[in-house]
Amino acid sequence: xxxxxxxxxxxxxxxxxxxxxxxxxxxxxxxxxxxxxxxxxxxxxxxxxxxxxxxxxxxxxxxxxxxxxxxxxxxxxxxxxxxxxxxxxxxxxxxxxxxxxxxxxxxxxxxxxxxxxxxxxxxxxxxxxxxxxxxxxxxxxxxxxxxxxxxxxxxxxxxxxxxxxxxxx
Amino acid sequence: xxxxxxxxxxxxxxxxxxxxxxxxxxxxxxxxxxxxxxxxxxxxxxxxxxxxxxxxxxxxxxxxxxxxxxxxxxxxxxxxxxxxxxxxxxxxxxxxxxxxxxxxxxxxxxxxxxxxxxxxxxxxxxxxxxxxxxxxxxxxxxxxxxxxxxxxxxxxxxxxxxxxxxxxxxxxxxxxxxxxxxxxxxxxxxxxxxxxxxxxxxxxxxxxxxxxxxxxxxxxxxxxxxxxxxxxxxxxxxxxxxxxxxxxxxxxxxxxxxxxxxxxxxxxxxxxxxxxxxxxxxxxxxxxxxxxxxxxxxxxxxxxxxxxxxxxxxxxxxxxxxxxxxxxxxxxxxxxxxxxxxxxxxxxxxxxxxxxxxxxxxxxxxxxxxxxxxxxxxxxxxxxxxxxxxxxxxxxxxxxxxxxxxxxxxxxxxxxxxxxxxxxxxxxxxxxxxxxxxxxxxxxxxxxxxxxxxxxxxxxxxxxxxxxxxxxxxxxxxxxxxxxxxxxxxxxxxxxxxxxxxxxxxxxxxxxxxxxxxxxxxxxxxxxxxxxxxxxxxxxxxxxxxxxxxxxxxxxxxxxxxxxxxxxxxxxxxxxxxxxxxxxxxxxxxxxxxxxxxxxxxxxxxxxxxxxxxxxxxxxxxxxxxxxxxxxxxxxxxxxxxxxxxxxxxxxxxxxxxxxxxxxxxxxxxxxxxxxxxxxxxxxxxxxxxxxxxxxxxxxxxxxxxxxxxxxxxxxxxxxxxxxxxxxxxxxxxxxxxxxxxxxxxxxxxxxxxxxxxxxxxxxxxxx
Numbered sequence: 023x024x025x026x027x028x029x030x031x032x033x034x035x036x037x038x039x040x041x042x043x044x045x046x047x048x049x050x051x052x053x054x055x056x057x058x059x060x061x062x063x064x065x066x067x068x069x070x071x072x073x074x075x076x077x078x079x080x081x082x083x084x085x086x087x088x089x090x091x092x093x094x095x096x097x098x099x100x101x102x103x104x105x106x107x108x109x110x111x112x113x114x115x116x117x118x119x120x121x122x123x124x125x126x127x128x129x130x131x132x133x134x135x136x137x138x139x140x141x142x143x144x145x146x147x148x149x150x151x152x153x154x155x156x157x158x159x160x161x162x163x164x165x166x167x168x169x170x171x172x173x174x175x176x177x178x179x180x181x182x183x184x185x186x187x188x189x190x191x
Numbered sequence: 192x193x194x195x196x197x198x199x200x201x202x203x204x205x206x207x208x209x210x211x212x213x214x215x216x217x218x219x220x221x222x223x224x225x226x227x228x229x230x231x232x233x234x235x236x237x238x239x240x241x242x243x244x245x246x247x248x249x250x251x252x253x254x255x256x257x258x259x260x261x262x263x264x265x266x267x268x269x270x271x272x273x274x275x276x277x278x279x280x281x282x283x284x285x286x287x288x289x290x291x292x293x294x295x296x297x298x299x300x301x302x303x304x305x306x307x308x309x310x311x312x313x314x315x316x317x318x319x320x321x322x323x324x325x326x327x328x329x330x331x332x333x334x335x336x337x338x339x340x341x342x343x344x345x346x347x348x349x350x351x352x353x354x355x356x357x358x359x360x361x362x363x364x365x366x367x368x369x370x371x372x373x374x375x376x377x378x379x380x381x382x383x384x385x386x387x388x389x390x391x392x393x394x395x396x397x398x399x400x401x402x403x404x405x406x407x408x409x410x411x412x413x414x415x416x417x418x419x420x421x422x423x424x425x426x427x428x429x430x431x432x433x434x435x436x437x438x439x440x441x442x443x444x445x446x447x448x449x450x451x452x453x454x455x456x457x458x459x460x461x462x463x464x465x466x467x468x469x470x471x472x473x474x475x476x477x478x479x480x481x482x483x484x485x486x487x488x489x490x491x492x493x494x495x496x497x498x499x500x501x502x503x504x505x506x507x508x509x510x511x512x513x514x515x516x517x518x519x520x521x522x523x524x525x526x527x528x529x530x531x532x533x534x535x536x537x538x539x540x541x542x543x544x545x546x547x548x549x550x551x552x553x554x555x556x557x558x559x560x561x562x563x564x565x566x567x568x569x570x571x572x573x574x575x576x577x578x579x580x581x582x583x584x585x586x587x588x589x590x591x592x593x594x595x596x597x598x599x600x601x602x603x604x605x606x607x608x609x610x611x612x613x614x615x616x617x618x619x620x621x622x623x624x625x626x627x628x629x630x631x632x633x634x635x636x637x638x639x640x641x642x643x644x645x646x647x648x649x650x651x652x653x654x655x656x657x658x659x660x661x662x663x664x665x666x667x668x669x670x671x672x673x674x675x676x677x678x679x680x681x682x683x684x685x686x687x688x689x690x691x692x693x694x695x696x697x698x699x700x701x702x703x704x705x706x707x708x709x710x711x712x713x714x715x716x717x718x719x720x721x722x723x724x725x726x727x728x729x730x731x732x733x734x735x736x737x738x739x740x741x742x743x744x745x746x747x748x749x750x751x752x753x754x755x756x757x758x759x760x761x762x763x764x765x766x767x768x769x770x771x772x773x774x775x776x777x778x779x780x781x782x783x784x785x786x787x788x789x790x791x792x793x794x795x796x797x798x799x800x801x802x803x804x805x806x807x808x809x810x811x812x813x814x815x816x817x818x819x820x821x822x823x824x825x826x827x828x829x830x831x832x833x834x835x836x837x838x839x840x841x842x843x844x845x846x847x848x849x850x851x852x853x854x855x856x857x858x859x860x861x862x863x864x865x866x867x868x869x870x871x872x873x874x875x876x877x878x879x880x881x882x883x884x885x886x887x888x889x890x891x892x893x894x895x896x897x898x899x900x901x902x903x904x905x906x907x908x909x910x911x912x913x914x915x916x917x918x919x920x921x922x923x924x925x926x927x928x929x930x931x932x933x934x935x936x937x938x939x940x941x942x943x944x945x946x947x948x949x950x951x952x953x954x955x956x957x958x959x
Contacts, residue, residue: 160525161519161525164497164522164525164526164527165497165515165518165519165522165527166497166498166500166501166518166527167501167511167514167515167518168515175512175515176515176516176519177516177519177552178519181552
């Protein structure tokens, strides 16, 4: 059967010493939990990594970090979801990398993986990157030809992500 | 080579040919390549060609310069006309028809074969020539770009009527034709003549017969029109694609015809317009887009929602991905809806894509939506220049209400807001001119200047109401024969001793503004200043004077008295210090301002202390206090004072160091011992006295401030807070003073006891 994930989107950006992995993944929307396959939530809408080595490992990291994102979202509970809370901040640091999360009001998750050696990245920069991602994602959604849930193939989005990753690297 | 005179037509024709042959734009045409082809096209025997080449000098030079080329062409014409080839025939032969070149080139052949066959009946003697121009014309119809050849425009201008004729007969089959030959340049060119150029040809033929020059122009144009243009144009005649789309998108025959007519009508205009931008929308295209827009959204100032646009463009059978990309490009303000400009841009991109153009990564400038929709609904094709759209993303059409706020739309809002919001610089407003302001100034001064900025204030205020000063002068002032001014000085000095700048500054502030504005600096403080020249007083006064004059506005007269009492003691303090030729003077001079009041208080305290010490009752102290000031004021004999102080100090020292000193000195004659003791103890006492004087100064300050308290209460919050602060500080100072005085009292009592004991001891001797 054709499994269609739920509505949230996860975007992961992986930055590692010049590498960036961007992954947009569909997260779980509670409204659709009942009608969706429980295991197939949070599938990625967009994944990008630069440079493209060990991508699989980063993909794995991204998916594991989605659990943390979900945890944070649920922890918010009934708190009003304002702009500040959209930025989840550092999800968890590991020995090699840091993972940052961002969730939109529509439960679209952006996950960015940054290499720890890239100490030049500060929180504000991460926030601005997420903001740019969010804006670009919004532009993609504006496109009537884009069906939510499809993989993002927008060239504008790609170019934005590329420029962002290049800037970081 | 003799000069060559060419007629206008010849000139144009030759230049066209030359430019055609001059592929590399080097102004030199090699003897091979196109030149040879050209000559071969002249359908002249080779030997004639060679002869021509020799004649024109190309063989000499090895290449065809412009002049040589022209001469060659002229010779070709000569040869074609049947005249013998001679150098002089270049200019002698008059009314020579332009050289004719059969399109023998491969491209031309392939391109024009069909056209030749189709137009053979129209061509007459210009069989090879006619089709290209119409083909060119056809290409131009669909092209959105280059029209570099000037003669073409002239030819077009010569044939204004022909395009108009064609619309009548543009049949519905044209779309099919064009669609079929969408990708075949030659086919497109060839088929086109079937439909559009059909009627086109007839007027052209008529025109041809009419003017050879026109024919010549056309013929001359056959090679020159850049073949690349044909290729490009043939590939993407937008109109053809438009018509292709029609069955897919709109089943409107009328619009097709309209488009076709508009196409041909505008073709000429397009030729005359700039031709650099391949993305420019031609007028007829724009009109077509506008019409399409109207079918979806009748209001041309409105916009098409995304869903409707999606449906519309899906009909074009382009892949969704490409449509998505087109949307991204054309939806400039990213609001999910298309304005007329955006719609036209999107439509144009679809057309271009249909024709094989790759979609650009960025929206071309000519497709950018205009800032303001000028004539989207007004004109059809009046302005060829309208084709170019120059818009800035900064402003979205005002009528558009973005469903999602975009960066572009926020720009004008920001701009407007920034323009509207005037940056208002905070203008310092004085709340009330009087005391509060001065208090504020005092507060400012507190942090900056720890000296007596207020003292000049006080000094100045003293002039205004001396009586009040005198009245307000408290205990010490009364003791002092000097007027209240001196007492006020003591008061000022006291707080200064404490270092409680805030307190006395505040008190001063209350008064100073009142006094400083109207009166000039009073002369009285000058004597004190003179003494204080070694101190910072002068500087302070000068500074504060300047400050006051700058900031002071008007001051209620009620304030002045307070600082005056505090001021009054000051000079008094100084004077006693001067009068006191003792060490106090020397000690004061090196010391700074805080010291001066100390001395004043010192002396006063000495009086006080002496009264306490010498006389076990306060009456004596008062007497002494009175005596001392009197003595000080009148420059008393230091010995007398010394004696008194000696006794005081003796006892004090007895209290302080009862063991050795007192015992040693008491049996001796009182005067000498006390002197010694006094001298010693004076030094010892001085710090104590200083403290005492400080305490007394505090007391004085408290007393001085007390009158000001009621005043400040009635003022602003700052005044109240200042007074509260002041009171708190005076409280602490007084508490300290109290404790020290208590200690001194204890000491004094001990001395008394010891003296009594001594007296007892002496009494039996006296009896004996």
